[in-house]
Amino acid sequence: MTFKPTPATVTPEVSLGDSFITTRVDAVVNWGRRNSLWPFPFGTACCGIEFMGVVSSVFDISRFGAELVRFSPRQADLIIIAGTITYKQAPVLRRIYEQMCEPKWVISAGACATSGGFYDCYCTVPGIDEIIPVDIYIAGCPPRPEAFLEGIVQLQNKIARESMREQKAVGA
Amino acid sequence: MSSIAGAGISHETDVRSWKREPIKPGKSDDQLEAALTERFGLTRDAKDRWNLTLVLAAGKAKAQLHEVVQFLRDSPDLRFDMLLDLASIDYLSYPNHRGPRFAIVYLFKSLVFRHRLKLKVEIDEDDAEVPSIHDLYRIADWTEREVFDQMGIVFSGHPNLKRILNHHEFVGHPLRKDYPCQKRQKLSINDxxxxxxxxxxxxxxxxxxxxxxxxxxxxxxxxxxxxxxxxxxxxxxxxxxxxxxxxxxx
Incomplete structure (x- = not known):
């Protein structure tokens, strides 16, 4: 049996059929990143209780690929600040954020983490963006689980627009 | 760190055997007033409600407070063996107030007699210092630290008088009426x-x-x-x- 070379008119892509697609690196990497978020819950108040409802089976955050809750910042790429942050806690939050590996994203869940809520006083941080950069703010006091899921989806859309070549903001 | 509990700690030596005593009829407010006012030179607060409030005038606290509280705790007729709470008041913006700026209110209760007493200690602004009663009631350790932290009243003789609620870089005392309520102070590093x-x-x-x-x-x-x-x-x-x-x- 003799070897028959492929005719020069047939390109390799055509010969491979449907088993080959072309795309961009960003698209592939972002697809992986946004569908496998590992959240770290920084729950300090009732929003943290609401986050438990988001993780559990009724609302089921695993439909969005973010069900693997990590309690070490070194294993997480999404930190969810759910609750009131005081100035006494702020260095702790900052340090935990700095311990997370790049790429990392921050969700500020609820009125207190976003703006201080109704704690307009000497001890409460009026919004955690004084301390760390925030990607997504979720409104509510506390936010409904649907709002949490909306925040996750918004973050996924944001990740899809990112590029590996851009250096994300790193806290000085 | 290795757990302290794993080191074979036994609490048996610290715990005294305790048996509930039957509740005995306590004293009325008038009886308490009669037993205490003359002995220590206290006055009854004219505006007290629900419980007897006795006032220890400003200037007398340094010499007398510890003695009064020890008598309240140890006297067999009174036996105020529980310090329910310890709170401070700033009268700076209080309407129609005459007298010293600060006051501390001690809330006592007797578990045997079930009578209660409030002891209000008036404190001058210039000399905001009272003796600590942490050796009589262990809970006073932390409550006195809280009063010191929030109101700036010094408790002499306290073993560890430092801030308990606010962070250690905080300047001022936020529950004083002349502290601007929304003045925030950042913390750079944790204690x-x-x-x-x-x-x-x-x-x-x-x-x-x-x-x-x-x-x-x-x-x-x-x-x-x-x-x-x-x-x-x-x-x-x-x-x-x-x-x-x-x-x-x-």
Missing amino acids: PMVDQLEARLKHYGYQVVESGEVHLGAPIAAKHQSVAEQGPVDDQKKANAHGAVGAGGV
């Missing part, structure tokens, strides 16, 4: 509270050999704190002093 940790370890019979800060997230080898075993100092602590504890681990 590692090594002194508290060491005190607790010493309480359990350990000796702190090398002291240092416990840094979360920092390399452990660089900032290592080792707490080694102390030889048994007496028979009671002999059971407590087992192996060494490294407190630097995270």
